[in-house]
Amino acid sequence: MSKEHTPYVEEVRLIIEQIYKRSTHAYVEYYVDVPSMAENRLALLYLFLKEQGMTTERSVTLCTATGLVQLGLDIHEYVKNDYERTLAAERNRQLTVLAGDYYSARYYALLAEASEIQAIQVLSAAVQRVNEAKMRLYLAGKDARLPSAEEYWDLRNTIDTGLYVAVVEAYADSEEQRRFWTNLMKETAKVESVIGEWEQLKWQEQVPFGFARFLLQKPGTTLAQVMSGIELKAMEMIGLCEQMVRTLHPVETRNMLATMTARYSHRINRLKRVIEEM
Incomplete structure (x- = not known):
């Protein structure tokens, strides 16, 4: 890793450590699986x-x-919504809800202490939009009527990047900056989503609720065709991200983002090599 962007890497690592420090609770972690951090999106932000x-x-x-x-x-x-009627399952369900509320409350306290009133308003409004998108996508999937590809990605992007995009829109100093960083957030999130679905299709041999499920709705579509479509979509989006990164002027930012997109390509190529060797 070059010295040019090492400071940024260290600072992002500090952010992640701060998040875990503020969210760690031994009792909750004993009963609840804490999701992994969206590290790339935090780095972009x-x-x-x-x-x-x-x-x-x-x-x-x-x-x-x-x-x-x-x-x-x-x-x-x-x-x-459906769970075993046992004490452990009930406790897990209750604590999962409470843990989510606990983490959200921690953000409010942090921003209030820093007098970041605008940020509180920005994130609160974004949470509402994210939850609305989740509900729309859930209902569409429950009825086996997922929207068009464009509508699907619009909802998926709101769910995955809604918080980060809201901050970008609030603090960008120009329309050009706002447009560039919003698009980069959305495209990199698409890459992560598609690669994750591809890995789930291959290793767990099950169709995730996402873009793969959308592709399978088309009459006559096979799982092999879906996997091929997922691969093509991932490579297309990585190429778009790489093209966007090359337009950046600050060397530190360009180098760090180039490293990020290279990791996506490496992840895909590794999966393809394993598939070919099987």
Whole structure:
């Protein structure tokens, strides 16, 4: 890793440590599976805020708060409508709901302490939009009527990047910056989503509720065709991300984002090699 972007990497690592420090609760973790952090999106958000001229301290505060809210939203995804009627299952369900609320409350306290009133308003409004998108996608899937590809990705992007995009829209110093970083957030999130579905199709041999399920709705479509379509979509989006990254001027930002997109390509190529060897 070059010295040019090592400081940014260390600062992002500090943000992630802060999020875990503020969200760790031994009793909750004993009963509830805590979701993994959306590290790449946090890194993008941090790079954006620094590019807008924001201080390191303030950038860390906003990123930490956003990460806490995202954890709260993600952990609520684990709440099941149907579950075993046992004490352990009931406790898991109740604590999963409470854990999500706990993480969300931590973000509010952090921003209030820092007098970041605008950020509280921005994230609160974003949470509402994310939950509305989740409900629309859930109902469409429950009725076996997923929307068009464009509508699907619109909802998926709102769910995955709604918090980060809201911060970008609120703090971008120009329309050009707002458009670039919003698109980059959405495209990288698509890459992660599609690669995750591809891995789930291959290793768990089950169709995830997502773009793969959408593709399978088309009459006559086979699982092999879906996997091929997922691969093509992933490579297409990685190429788009790489093209966007090359337009960046700050060397530190460009280098870090190039490393991120390279990891996506490596992940895909590794999966393809394993598949070919089987």
